[in-house]
Amino acid sequence: MIEIETLSVERDHAPVLHDLSLALPAGGLTALIGPNGAGKSSLLLTLAGLIAPRAGRVRLDGEDIHAMRPQARALRLAFLGQEQAQVSRLTVREMVGFGRWPHHRGRPGPADRAAVAGALALFGLGELAERPVSSLSGGQRQRTQIAMAHAQATPLVLLDEPLSALDPRYAREVMEALVAMAHDPAAPRGVVVVLHDLGMAARYADHVVAMKHGRLVAAGPRREVMRDAVLSALFDTGLKLREVEGAQVVLPA
Structure with missing residues (x-):
């Protein structure tokens, strides 16, 4: 389990995360959603130990992530950012x-x-x-x-916008592979993914964390967070969830 306690983060001397507290489950697929500038990537970088918090701490199974040696951390979590080598x-x-x-x-x-x-x-x-x-x-x-x-x-995998360069077929196949990875009976993992495609979050995520302006708006099981009122307030526009052929989709209200 990842425990985030009163986390505040600055980047380039500007605050990007404000007094964030939540727990992410040890298994399953967690989607981070929210508008541009919500702090999703900054949170993922902090969880990966690549940004030191100004205040608060992040614990992985009770151990402070930022106190781990890089070699030990590499055996506990994998991180894939937007900028690829x-x-x-x-x-x-x-x-x-x-x-x-x-x-x-x-x-x-x-x-x-x-x-x-x-x-x-x-x-x-x-x-x-x-x-x-x-x-x-x-x-x-x-x-x-x-x-x-x-x-x-690793027991924890952190992926920042992994669908950004994929066409619809491969985006779907990658999400299905990530779900299989998260729920592998032999070695289940916690997979945390930044997603801009709300339909993918509605269809595949087990848990959802909604953020706006560097603050937590909602967090919990998918069906508790992916609701019309929450999404509409999160993105400042009318949105509604509907079921189409057994799958949840997000539509303009």
Whole structure:
């Protein structure tokens, strides 16, 4: 479980998170939603230990994330931000394999190769495994990065807008893969995802955290947060949820 206690954060000397307190469940898929400038990415960076809070603290299973050594933290959580590293000659398999570095420290074994193979299969990258990452489309590169985070095999995975470069087919497939990862009976994980697509949040998230102006608006199980009144107030425009062919969709009111 992630426990966030009276968290306040500044970036470039400007406050971006204000006195935030909430708990994120240890398992399942949690969606962070809210308008631009809500503080979603800043919260994710703070959870990853990449931004130090001005006040408050973040605990992972009772341990202060910002007090962990980087090597220990890399075994506990995986983070994928919006800005991805540019690579040239690496193949898809090699790129995904970087997720195993915290485990083998340069000496990969059978377990590491199996983890890479599983990530390639889960995210539909098997046929691209030997292709240079530089030759991929933006969406294929995005899936490679997500597969790398999966291969890291951490109990917590943090993803900032992982659907941004994906067409509808692959966005759906990635969300289904993230749900499978979160609910894997052999090794369930907590997956926290920043989403701008409210339909994806309504369809796939187990839990939702709604933010606005760096403050918490609502948090809880999806059906408690994804409601007409909450979403309309969150985005300052009329929105309504409706069920279409068994799936929740968000429509203009």
